[in-house]
Amino acid sequence: MQIVPVGPGFAAEVRGVTLADVVTSDAVYAEVRAAFEEHSVLAFRGQEVTDEGQLAFSRRFGPPEVTKVGSLGTGSHFITLTTIGPDGKVVPPDHRYAMRNKANQLWHTDSSFKAVPALTSILSARIIPDNGGETEFVSTRLAFERLAPALQHKLEKSFAWHDYNHSRSKIAAGLATPEERAALPAQCWRMVWRNPVNGRGALYLASHAYAVEGMEAEAGLDLIEELTEAATAPGTSYMHRWRQGDVVMWDNRATMHRGRPWPAHEARLMVRTTISGTAADGIETMRPPPRQAAE
Ligand code: OGA
Ligand code: MN
Numbered sequence: 001m002q003i004v005p006v007g008p009g010f011a012a013e014v015r016g017v018t019l020a021d022v023v024t025s026d027a028v029y030a031e032v033r034a035a036f037e038e039h040s041v042l043a044f045r046g047q048e049v050t051d052e053g054q055l056a057f058s059r060r061f062g063p064p065e066v067t068k069v070g071s072l073g074t075g076s077h078f079i080t081l082t083t084i085g086p087d088g089k090v091v092p093p094d095h096r097y098a099m100r101n102k103a104n105q106l107w108h109t110d111s112s113f114k115a116v117p118a119l120t121s122i123l124s125a126r127i128i129p130d131n132g133g134e135t136e137f138v139s140t141r142l143a144f145e146r147l148a149p150a151l152q153h154k155l156e157k158s159f160a161w162h163d164y165n166h167s168r169s170k171i172a173a174g175l176a177t178p179e180e181r182a183a184l185p186a187q188c189w190r191m192v193w194r195n196p197v198n199g200r201g202a203l204y205l206a207s208h209a210y211a212v213e214g215m216e217a218e219a220g221l222d223l224i225e226e227l228t229e230a231a232t233a234p235g236t237s238y239m240h241r242w243r244q245g246d247v248v249m250w251d252n253r254a255t256m257h258r259g260r261p262w263p264a265h266e267a268r269l270m271v272r273t274t275i276s277g278t279a280a281d282g283i284e285t286m287r288p289p290p291r292q293a294a295e
Helices: 019-024 026-039 051-059 096-103 140-146 149-156 164-169 178-183 217-231
Strands: 002-005 012-015 041-044 079-082 118-127 135-139 159-162 187-190 192-194 201-203 209-212 237-240 247-251 255-259 269-276
Touching (some): 209 217
Antiparallel strands (some): 002 012, 041 247, 135 237
């Protein structure tokens, strides 16, 4: 196995390994897991991907999420991001599927709006447009380490509120349906996630974050926006240019990502599996003290 760094201080390509190797060999899994903890984004090229193979690989890292109401794949362990409608044709740009891809083009980390946040997301490319449609990543660990120590200390003691409806409403009013809003009440998480393996802190930020506990609404949102801007500064990202057979996994605790646009008439279909965080991944350290949660 070769781990080849491909980004600015994070992100690596894993060569000489198939998804099935990770499923069948504990030693291979351990090596990939260590690379995941260190590099935050791992790309596997030239894979022969099936839904079952992707899920078996994903399960190695923890319990798979069940896809939420309102997403394509609801009730299963798969989420399909596509612009191909039920009739097999590419949907118009104002179609809900296209709007949802647009919402994914805001910097975010997956599932911060859920009661159990996600450790990792595993995304495979099934149909790729000829132009654009990359996925771009930044390290919120490196972003945290770039901040002044006084701000680092403040953020380690701060908590932010995350709401799916907040990110969706940036794209269009009503994009999150009443069912989604009812199923996904806002969640409060510490703003810094310390990796239990290497002890390094990372900003836990997302397009879903809308308020900072104990701060006036506007000031909290300003802080979230300033931190997002700092975390996504020019030159800090790894842009994954999808090829057939690519599978990319990322650490939702230590990165943000966004989809990049592509011509509206071109089809794109991606399949994601998402693994919930567990105590071993540090989720208990992220919850606010009961006093704050009760509000
Ligand atoms: C995701 C996501 C962006 C993309 O799968 O979680 O944000 O490029 N995808 O499709
Ligand atoms: Mn995402």
